[in-house]
Structures are given as C-alpha cells and as structure tokens.
Amino acid sequence: MKQLAAILAVSVYCATAGAQTDEQNIPRAPKPTAPVKQPQLTKAPELVDYVSPEYPAELFAEGIAGDAVLLIDIGADGKVANVTLSRASHPAFAEPAIAAGRKLTFTPAEIDGQPGPIRIEYRFVFEPIVLEPDAIVGAPSEVRAEQAPVNYRGLVRQAVARTPIEGATIMIGGRPVAITNDKGIFEVRGAPSGTFEVRIAAQNYKVYWVDEQRAESELIEGKYYLLPLENNPYETVVTTRAPKREVSKIELKRAEVEKSPGTFGDPLRVIENLPGMGRAFGGFGGQLIVRGANPDDTRVYVDGVEVPFLYHFGGLTSIIQAQFLDHIDFYPGGFGAKYGRSTAGIVDVGTRILDCDGVHGRGKVDLIDAAVFNCNPIGGGWNLGVAARRSYIDLFIPLIQDSLTDSDEGSATISPRYFDYQLKLSKVSGRNTFEVFMFGSADDLSIAQSGSLEDVNFAFGLDQYFNRTMFRHRYKFSENANLTSQVTGGFTRILFRGQAAELDVDNRLQVDYPTFEWREQLDVKLSEQIALSLGLDHLFGSAKVFLNAPIDNRIRTYPSPVFNFADTSQLKTRLGNYSQGYWVEAQFTPGAGLKIMPGFRFERVDFYRSQGYEYMPRLNVRWQALENTAFKAAFGLYAKLPEPRYFTETVGNPFLTTERSTQYVAGFEQKITDLINVDIQGFYTLRSRLRQDASGVIETEEGVQSLIYDNGGRGHTLGLQMLLRHELEPGGRFFGWVSYTLSRSVVTDSNIDFFEDNDTANDDGLLRERRETFTYLSDFDQTHILTIVGQWVLAKGWEVGFRFRLTSGNPYTPLNRGRVGFDADRDVYYVNVDGVGRNSGRLPVFHQLDVRVDRTWTYSLVKIGLYLDILNVYNHRNTEQFSYDYRYRGVAPLRTIPFFPNLGVQVNW
Template sequence: MRTLLCVVCVLLASGAVAQAPDAGTLAGDAGVPTGELTKPPALLRQVEAAYPPDAAAQQLEGTVVMFIDISETGAVTNVEVTQPAGHGFDEAAVEAVKQFQFEPAEIDHVPAPVRIQYAYQFVFRAPEPPPEAAPDGGVQEPRGPVNFSGRALERGTRKPLVGAEVVLTELDRSTVTDSEGRFSFRGVPVGTHPVIVVLGNYDRFKTQETIEAGQETQATYYVQRRIFSQYETVVRSERERKEVTRTTLTVAEVQRVPGTQGDTLKVVQNLPGVARPAFNGGALVIRGTSPQESGVFLDGLRIPILYHFGGLTSVYNSDLLEAVDYLPGNFSAYYGDITGGVINVRSREPRTDRLHATVGLSVIESNAVVEGPLTDTLSFAIGGRRSYIDLVLKAVPFDDDSLQVAPRYYDAQAKLVWKPNSRHTFTLQGLTSRDRLALLLDQPADNDPSINGGLDVTTGFNQLRLRHQFREGKLTLDTHGLIGNTLLDFQVGERGLRIASTDLYLRPTVEYAFNDRVTVAGGLDVVANLAKVTASIQQPPREGEPPSPLVTEDLIHIDGDFTQYYPSAWAEVRWRPLENLLVVPGVRTESYVFTDQQEVKHTVNPRVAVRYALTEALTLKGGAGVYHSPPVQDEPSPGFGNPDLGAKRSLQYSVGAEWQARPEWFVGSEVFYNDLDDLIVRSSARVERDGESVPENLKNGGVGRIYGFELLIRRALTDRLFGWIAYTLSRSERRDAPGARWRKFDNDQTHVLTAIASYKLPRGWEVGARFRFASGNPTTPVLGAKRDDTTDVFIPYYGRVNSQRLPSFNQLDLRVDKNLVFDTWNLDLYLDLTNAYNNQSVEGVAYNYNYSQREFFKGLPILPVLGLKGAF
C-alpha cells in the first residue's frame, strides 16, 4: 500500500484580495498599491506521509484539509487542520506537510507570505508486486507509445486543474496533471480500466476508459469543485501598508452582498465612515462631507459619475473589476483636490487563456461581457449594459395620466491590453455612459407654480484612456492620458441648465526603490475642463439652506464658455528606519485657474502617515495632513458663484490600531478629527470685477469640524463564509459666519451600523443577509408661512437649520443564490430581496400648499429582484 498525495495546494484565492485596509505596496499604479498576486506558491519538495497502520489494516481512506502558512522564503511556518479525517490521518499529514518546501508566492512581483488551503488525500492501494528488473539493474518503466491522454478541467469554468492526480487504480499507475491540466500514460494494456481523478477541494471523479489496440484514447474530465465559485481568493499576509486606513474589496468577496444586485461598487456604501444616502441612492457621503468633496477614480483617474440614476447600478461592469480601494481620509499625496474620501476602482486585465463570456439578466437590466486573447501579446474585453425600466413601466397602467415616467440608462466598456515584453504594458480603454429620466407634469405643483410642463434630465460621459507602464528593476514609470466629454442637460418646463464639457487628463508618475528601507515616488497631475454652459434657471440651494418656492427666485441667464484648469505635483518617501516602523512623509502642490479669475490660487499640502507593528498581530497607526478642495460645479462661475473663490481646507488627523491574529480575520479601529475652514458660503456683498460692481454671490467664510470613531470587524472570503461588521460614531458640524451658532451638516448621521454575512451551502446554494441601521438625516423645521401676493404662493419661514432629525433608518436585505454547474459553463439564479420586512424609510418631509400640514415621504417598500447570470 502507499499514499496517494495531492501535490498541488488549492489556493483560497488565486486573485488579488486585500485582507485588511491598505493592502499591498506601490506597484504598477505608482502611488496606488495594487496588492496583486503576481505568482502563486509552487510546491518544490514534497514528503510522502506514512499510511497509518490501523487505517491500512481496515483499508480506510481519508482526506485531511488544512491551512498552510508559507513564508516569503517558501518554508512552511504553520499547519492547521480545518477538516480532520481521524484514524491517524491528521497527524501523518501534518508531519509530512511541515517538511514541504515551496517556491515563494509573489505579491506585486515581490516574495510575500501567504496562507493556502491544502487537501492531503490518502487512497488505499493493495501492496505493490515487486517491480520488474530492467537489464541495467534498474526498475522497468512502462514502454510503448502514449495510448491514453487527456485534460482535467474544473467543471463549470473550464479552469485547468494543475497537480491533480490521475490514477489507473487496477494497474496501480498514476500521473499528475501539468500547468494546462494535461496528463498522459504509455503502454496501458488493452481493455477497460477504472480511472479516478483527485485534487483537494474537489469531488473525487470516477470513470472508466477503454483502451484499444493501435489507438490513443483521449479524454476530457470535468471535475466538480466541492464549494463552487466563479471567483477565488487568496488570504495573504501583508508586506506593507502605506495609507493610514485603506479597505480593499474584491469581486470575489462582494458579488453577492444582499441589496446590491451583484454590483460591486455599491458595496462601498457599507464600509465604516460612509453614511447611508437618501433613498439608498448613489451619493458617497464619507466622514460627514458632501459627495462633491470626495473623489471617485478608475485606475487612478477621475470618473465624473459612479452610478446610474443616483444609485441604481454603477457605470462600470463589475465583471471587469479587480478590486475597489476605499480610503476615508489621511490618504497619501498621490490623491488631491479633495477634502473627503477616495474611491479608487481598479479594472482588471482581460483573461488570456481562452475566450470567456458572461451574460446577466434581471427585472431591471441586462448586461454582457466578452473577453479573451487576440494574439500571444494582445488581449481584449468588451462589456455593455442596458436597462429596460422604461419598457416595464410602459406596460404598467397608471391611474393618473398626468405623470408619465420613462427612465433608461446604458453603459459600455472596451479594453485592449498589449504586452510586447515583460517590461512594457500598453492599455487602451474606452468608456461610455448615458442616463435619461423624463417626467410629464400636466398640473403645476401646489406650492410652486413654476414647476410644470415636465422634467427631462440627461447625464452621461465618454472617455478614451491610454496608459503605459514600464517596470525594470527598481524603477517603475506609469503614464496615463485621457480625453473625454461630460454632459448634464436639465430641463424643467421653460427653465433649464446644459453643461457640455471636454475633459483632458495627463498623469505621469515615477517610483524608485533605493533599497528595502527607502522608496521615493512622485508625479504630475494636469486636469483641464473646457465647458459650454447654457442656463436659464434659479439659484440652486446650497448646503444647509432649506428649499423655498423657486417662483420667488430670479432667473439667472448664462450662455458662454468656461475653462477650469488644475495643475498639481506630488512627491513622497516611504522610509522604514526600523523593521517594524514605516514613515511616509509627502507633499502635494495644487493650483486652480478659472475663467474670469483675477488671481490664480495655489495651495501646499504636507502629509505624513506612520505605522508601527507592536507585535506580529497588532499594528498602531496614525496620520496628519493638509487637504484642499477647489470650488466645484457652479461655484466658480460668475453667474452662480465667484471665480475668485479660494480652495476649502481640511486639516485631518487620525490614530488607530489594527489586529490580525489570523490572516482571514481583521479588526481595525480609528479615531479621526477633521478641522475645516475656508468653506464656501453665501454672500450678499458686491465686489469690483473688470471695472464694475457685481454680486459676490459666494465667499470663503465658513468653518467646520468632523470627528468620530470607526470600527471594522471583517472575515475574508474562504471556501464558505465571509462578512463584516462596520460601525461609525461621528458628528459633523459647521458655522457659516464668525459668531454664528454651530449647526449639523446636511449629511450628518450619528450612528451607522452595517452587518453583512454570506455562507455557501452544499449543492450550489448560497445565502446572505445585510442589516443596516442609521440615524436619521438632519432636517430644518417649518415654523409657519406667509402668502406672497405677487406670486400667489406661500413662503415658509424656518426654525434653526438642521435642528431636528428624521426618524432613524433600519432595513434587512436577503439574498439566495443557486449555482447550476455544467461541464463547460455555469448559471447563477438569484433572488435579491431588498427591505425584507417592508420597513419603508423616511427620506424627507412634504408640505401642503400653505405649509399647514406635513407628512413624511418614504422610500421603496419591499423590492424583490430576480435575476440570472451565466458564464463560460
């Protein structure tokens, strides 16, 4: 008898998954750590376990599943049995695995420690007969041509099974599949022979093959994974983290979070520091700041819109993503022109093994992705999505024909990646997105006659991106270029606003690692927006200003061309004076140039982050920095705002700790404080511009403060379970003038709690739940109203701004998936149930025409979404 050893480990991930905030160090994105698993560990030396005598006497078999920690040198540092087999198999397997030697895994092309899952299989065989002696005294090997060969592939995905053992049990012969899943035998006797294929985490595959004289039998075996998933993850130890707080989500972890309909980007709203947006929309409210103060990036460059219709679904197909990085504050000098948080969406390269396709259908939209290689060095990916909400609503009868709704959206992505050699990578990417929402109002609103005739909103953008990455030795160069356009067309009756802009970006970066202790990085950012603006509309309300009837406001008419230009430069040093201490000082300079501006504005932003590993499991962290955000949207325009506005400033401080006793578990906590000044507020003064007196409209005169505590308890995806608990306690306040009372920001939420869990069951079932609780948003009470004789409407007068709160929010979302796995493709059927116990959230207050009566207006009731997703 002898042991049948599964010689290849099954990774808990073969994609890039950040196990904790700020995973990975700077790599190809020069300033944006990717944390990519560029090389999995490979088994160099195996030791065969002794078959336990008692088990052999009873002809027992077993499989021992274990976690193996592999160091950056390839040595086995720890073995932990997770699925014991008993009968002495566990002890024998552990003793053998401790003597294994691996070729180290690499994260971003650098050796790094990882944790893998390994299944050691014991298969009983009868004692072998004495081998036939060869003429030279050695052992006689089978002779003759190859007459039995084939491939072993994963059922449902067709991934090659590397290291699977193919056994001819009656002949006591076996072989191991290569990197393409191929195997072959020579001189197999004619006849029918039992065949088994075994590999850790896969069901044992059994069949029979008939060997005929003079012919080669070829077979393809589709082997079923015990817990099927399109995605795999790797639980890895971290080499270095340079941000104070960074959380990375991967497609593998979040494709099935309940309430998100499989949209990876929507899961960001469930992380610490992110408030719940109104109507569960797409606004990103990070640490109490307004959505305009945070930045959304795709591969390091800004994208103007992240979600369709403010939150239905994101504008970038989740199947083309690698991961999403979330930085709530104290981020490095790589990012600028924002005082809130950062969302960086990382797209992945197209697959190069073969042609792949994914098609998804639900009750609101359909989408598809096709990708694969064109040549040995060139690969492509194409994705698209189209909603059919407008088609569904047309089939629904309305009692009142005065309101007709026709919303629709679409987006598309195309990507080409060319790698002529190991040093150069060229990427060409095109994006497009378009939304339209039309409402027909036959009757004007009761308390505002100016709102009539209908509403028509169109938003969208197009982008063409070119990127070149160069890596050689210690030097990395990364250059991005972008040209695009953005459209906002908003029409309400005879009033409207249309902004059509041309967007230009250039971002070269460089990184050089002098040694293991010192790395320097820096770069330039050049952004230009050339806009054509046509407007005939009232002044929109600002943050903290309760709405009033628009009919009382004068129309502002604008028809002109405007330019906004933002050149910046940044540099930072990553210095490790001690093995367990990392210090990252950096600085960023920013300038702002606007049409009709009298003086160019400049800012300097020094920043520093410190991480200290107190023990192997416990890390202390802290950071401080200066952040500026330029005037945005209408703020620097002469008609609506003031082209001489300066940038808003935020002084950010944070301290915290991270505890990671096991690679799959992470606990992080942080206390933060943001001191804000030069906030933009309303002004009634007049100023001199081009020799004449004009309204100032806006000025830098407000101050603010944001402080709080964040907690994240997270379990990374393994075979069956993942999830997290996120809690934020915070307060965001501002003062609009010296001596004025402090008031709450519009987006202040004292408590935000999110709990998410997903578990994979046998037979392809998966269940998940998400529970959310959040304090209600601030609201300003109406104390009364008086009738305006000139317009015949009632004008409200308000109490103290944001002095009351709406009722708190709580909601449970559920999701059930059923995976159907076929030989060459797989199908996921799902039910995503939003607001499972039908608790409609309070989103605001509505008043009658004279403000004498009020009622809450509420969000959506229970919403079931059925869908399916097929892939091959």
C-alpha cells in the same frame, strides 16, 4: 474533497490466529515434549480494492500531513473482519482511516498453503498534495508498467474559465497514476480496460470523479473541468495587492464584494457597507458620504481618471462592469499625496490587465438591466475586453401607465434609462505594459405629458453623459523601478431640458466639458528601507455653458405665485480649467516594524476666474508593534475647489477659492485569530473656507455683482470607526464584518452683520461690520452607523447572505415648529425658523435588512447563476424626510424604498 494520498502499508507481518491452547485443559501430568510445528505464512494478502480515507478539512486547510496505522484482521475469505487503531499522528486522522480500512478488500492470506485469517498492520498516509505517483506501492501491475503504451490521456482545465490546471493528480482506482503538466495535459500508460474510476485532484479545486470506459487496445482521451473552491476570476475583482500603506485604506476580497446583499451584485456599491461611510439618501444608495462630509468632497477615480459620477441615477448601479475591475481602494481619509482635489475621501477603482486565454464572458439579466461582457485574445499578445449594459425600467413603465391616463388630462410618461460601455485593450510585453481603456456612461430621464386638454403639456429631461479614452504605458526599468505614463481625453455633457411646445418654450441648461488629463508616476525602490514615488497630474478643460432659461434677470420683480418659465433669457459662457498637481511620497522602513510615509503635494489651481496655489504635506505612519498588532496614524492637508456649478456669474460666484480640510487619524489593528481581525480608528477632520450661501455684493472689474456664495463656512467632524471582520478562508464557507462608525459633524456659517457702534469713542456715525456665526449639525451627520454583513457558502451551489443596517436619522429642520405666515402676494405660506434652529431635529432611526440568495450551476463550459436580491426584507418604512402641508402644520413622512425584490440570472462562459 481535498487532495488526498493514501499509501498502502509498508509492512505486513504474521500473527497466529486460531492456534491458541486452552491452558485449563492441559493435563497436569508431565508428558514427553516433542517439537511443535509453527504455522508458516505461505502467501501474504494483497490489496484488491482500495478506499481513500477522507482528509479532515481543517487539517487539509492548514496543510497538516500525517499518518494513521491500523491493525486489520482479515478473514480467510479476504474480507476485513475487524479494524483497530494502532496509532495516529493526529487524532483527526483516526476516524477516517478506520472507516476507510473497513472497506478495504484483500486476497486471502495463505498459511501453510491454506487460506486463513491474519492480522496485518496497515498505514494510511495523509498528505495535502501528492506529486510523486511513482511512490505507489502495491499498484496493479498494468498501471505500474512504465513500458506499457500510453492508452489514456487527457486535458484538465478550470471549469468555465478553461485555464489549464498544472499539477493535478490523476488517480485510477484510488491510486495516483499521473500528474498534469503546465498545459494541463496528462498521459497514463497501462490504464485498465473496461470501466474504471478516475479521480482528479488539484489544490484549490474540488475533486473530480468520473467513470471511464476503455476497450482493450484502445487509446481514450478526455477533457475534464474542475470547479475551483473559490469563484471564477473572470467574474469580478481581486483587491488584495500591495502591503498596507495608508492608514485608512480598506481592501476587500473578490468573494466579499461580488454577492453582497443589497447591491444587486455591483462590487462598487459594497463601499457603502464600510466604516466611515454614511448611509446615502433614498433606498438605492449611491451618495458617497464619507465621515460626515458633503458627497461633493469625495473624488472618484477610474484608473486614475476623474469621472463625474460613479453610479447611474445617483446610485442604482455603477458605471463600470465588475469583470473589468482589478481593485477598489476606498480611503475614508488620511490618503497619500498621490491624490488631490478631495477634502474627504477617495474611491480609486482600478481595472485589470486583461489576460484572456480564450473567449470568456458573462451575460446578466435581471429586473433592472441587462449586461454583457466578453474577453478574448486578438493576436499579437493583445487582449480585448468589451462590455455594455442597458437598463429597461422604461419598458416596464408603460405597463402601469394605462391606468393613469385620464380622458382630458392626457398621459404622462416617465422614461428613465441608462447604458454604459467599456472597451479595453491590454498587452504585456517584456518590460512594457500597454493599456487602452475606453468607457462611457449615459443616463437619460424623461418625463413628458401629452394630450392634455387641461394643462400645458410639459416635457422635462435630464441627460448625463460622459466618455473617457485612456492610454497607459508602464515601463519596468528593473525590479525596483517603473514608470507609468497616462493620458486621457474625455467629454462630459450635462443637459437639463424643460419644454412646452404649446408655449414655444425650450428651456435648457447644457454644459459641455471636454477634458484632457495627463499623469506620470515613477516608483523607485532605493533600498530595502527606502522607496520613493513621485508624479504629476494635470487636468485641462473648458466647460461651455449654455443656458436658455427663465433666469431671473428682472430688476425688482413683484412677488407672484406664478413662475413664468416662458420668460427666458440666454447665457453663454466658458469656464476654463487648468489644474496642475505635483507630488512626492516616500516610504521608510527603518525596522522594528515601523513604516513612515511622508508625502507632499503641490497644486496650482486655475479654474475660470479663481487662481491659487496649495501646499499640502501628508504623513502616514504604521508600526507593527507585535505580530498581530499594528498601530497607525496619519495627518494631511487637503484642498479642492467647490463644484463648477457654483462659479458662474449669474447664479454663482466666479471668485470662489479652494475649500480645505486637515485630517488627523489614529488607530490600531489587532489580529484576533487567523481569520478574525479588528481595525479601530479615531479621526478628526477640520474644514475651512467652505462654500456657503451668502448675500451681499462683490466689486469686480465689471462692476458690482451679487454675491450668492462665498468661502466663509467652516466645520469639523470628530469620530471613531471600527471594522470587525471575519475573513474568507480559501474554500471557506463564511465571511462577514461588523462596521460601526460613531461621529459628529458640524458646520458653521459665517455671515457679515452690520451694527451700530454705541461706543462714544468711536461714534463716527458709521456702521461696523462683524461676522455672525451659526453652527449647526451638518446635513450629512449620522451619529451611529452600524452595518453587519454575513455570507454563507452552502452546499450544492447555494449561497445566502444578508446585510443589516442601523443608522441614526439624518438631521432636519422641523419647519412645523417655525413661525408661519401667509404671503398674500405669492400665495404661499412662509416659515421662519429663527427660533427653531437649522437641523435641530433628527429623523427616526433607519434600519433595514437585505438578503440575497444565489444558486449556481457549474458545467464544463458555462456557469449559470440565479440570484434573488431582496431589499428591505421586513418592509420597514424608513423615514427619509418629512413633507408638510401648505402651512407647515400637517406632517407626513417620505419613505425610503419598501420591500423590493430583484431576480436575476447570469451566465459565465
């Protein structure tokens, strides 16, 4: 119910009733006239019971005030006999006013000293917010008595969050009597004794109703917790921040991300529903396939800090709990100079400055993991937030394991588990803002066989671990200038294990990578038309690689069906990294709705044995041509090194250099209604110097080395994306969007080919060298990507939402069309696909419906939520890849995850 004020009639006038004469009965003969006595109103009716009319929701939402004037016939008993509308400032006010008017009760009017019927004019006033309780007319005398002692006071807070609500109106018997101050406190003088109804209304909160009891001469006190129309800000993120700058930046509101179906309540996974984002491999998502690019080409930042991965196990859930999030900015392309080391997209996750006014937190338990978050002030202006999460899929596995155990085959255990933690300290003090953020994540997957009499007992494992500790200071020189300094230390470990105790095998690849990052950013607003940002980011690191594995270091081996993993060698190496980035970005607003944002980024690349410089101009332009229409365009050069795993001598190429992309974006935004808008963009990304598989040798100072990779690849993506969005209005019940991307992404490999030059003029007997190119669809090409998301807020704490995805199948190489032969030495069948074409096939269309149902119970101090998130509701068996029999004849689809329900409960306090 919205805030409402209805003020009693401002005028009452008499009307005679029951005094009509029947003209038909008047004698025709003239009679002598005598003065007729007019009935006199000796006592006006007084309102006894007031009833508020319902404020029409749509008018309230738009802040439309007004009134409705009624003609009310009051009987001699004081009851309302009839109500008619005299006038209304808006038609929507009429019906609620008439309904409320019928329920009013008055004292009888007296005419000539006797109770009698009367008609009055009564005016209901509709105003969205009432701030003036003194304007009450006709309030009971005891309520109006300013001199009466305070006998009722209270405290009004937001439910669960317990933040004080300022400006809430306290109504007794429908009449405003007090307003809360900035601490949420109110006082009432002369509150009635006995039982009385209290209503508390505040903007953006649901009206609170309660019956209070007060004995004569008693002072009563109460605490009241109002439910916000939107959700608790301690739950998750708010993303709307600065005005739009980058052309392709997409921001989502809190409610749009926190209960999105198919994400298990993980806001960071909502990114996969946005335009430009391809569908990730597998059922759980996680890969960031941006505009047909390799996921390695997209960078993920948490508070500006590069993190090696954003999701546990490549997509199950993200590594940062939602309660820490302030914003998620997703740039599918055309991003500014601030960001580097990416040639595709950027995901920038920002954590919030903690502002806990008490102990607040959240606990969550579902079938996959459990998580807890708590935030509280710790004195000195500091706030502390801590969070941790741990999965327990590994605890379920043993439940199904007994049936898989054989008497002499032993037992196999699979133990996937992850945990993450975050700790944040923040303080805002005058011009200074201090933040300390420690976070880390660990994934551990172990597969072990034991007790087998038949087979060698193997144990495999993958451990991924990282932590980061970030210190950030912001200093606000003035309203127009501030400086942000940030240093971060961190450590990353990736460990693959393959062990067999019976063979004394302990194979492992371990990469330990300590890093240190330094960032500075200065933002200056020089004038209303010109703003400037400049900064630097340095990344230091030294990766220590230890490999004890069956490296194929044999010279000329005979092909064999047995891979001898017990024949191991060791490799120890260090890969040093010192990457420097310097950038500047300006924003010119010359007027006429035009905004021009040129930028430039310079990078010094220094990774192990690969050094170089990159100069990257970038430009974003936005023109608000009409009130509801904006055009935009972007251009930029981008560069990044291939992933470190490609740089080791033995299994890579230490001389790889940067991969590059040039991005062009153009589009427009159209606001169709206040809530519906559409954003359409065309994009073209040209990629060059891509790492590709290679064969041959490279001559170095140490001699000739095998060339496993080189930078000979190139490619491009051409596409169009659209986002049609119905935004969530305050207190609204629906939001959703339709996201569609049409694109084509191709890769061209380029290999050196030797040929004999038959031109007699050049017949020197030497072989010539030429580049032989092969163009094929990128592994990540998805022609059509359609995502429809809808969410309804129902009554009584229910919410229901859906996500439907329809995507072209990924390209694949149909091996069963190749020429197959039997390698009698290796005891395997090979397939030659020269005549087939790489990625010449396409998997069947993917489609899936996910549904989520939430039920929330809100109490004064806690809010309890129960949710059911169902993946693949109609259990469509999507094909993720094809598997083949041993000679590539029989084909069987590998399916994505089937119908998968996840039930969870969460408690906020």
